[in-house]
Amino acid sequence: MAWLSSLLAAHVHPVWEDFGALEWTVTALAALLVMWSIWKAVQYTMNPGEDEPDHYKRIIFDPPGSDEAVSSDAEADGQTGAQS
Numbered sequence: 001m002a003w004l005s006s007l008l009a010a011h012v013h014p015v016w017e018d019f020g021a022l023e024w025t026v027t028a029l030a031a032l033l034v035m036w037s038i039w040k041a042v043q044y045t046m047n048p049g050e051d052e053p054d055h056y057k058r059i060i061f062d063p064p065g066s067d068e069a070v071s072s073d074a075e076a077d078g079q080t081g082a083q084s
Helices: 002-010 014-018 021-046 056-060 067-076
Strands: none
16 A cells, blocks of 8 residues: 555645545545535436426426427416317
8 A cells, every 4th residue: 555655645746745544535535425426416417306297307308498398387387288
């Protein structure tokens, strides 16, 4: 493990030369936490877990002028395809 620490210290800025195993561990864990948070944000944005097609979260998938958005809005207002 000492070879990894010396390799990293040789290729980084002078401020990071004195980093020990604890600092590198904390930095690595923080980087993993950030990557996991971004992954979950994208995952829940793309698949919100709501099955209803007119759920508010799905507005990002249907552009305002699309047929799906128009039919969803009409159904939400209680209107059907037939006008009375």
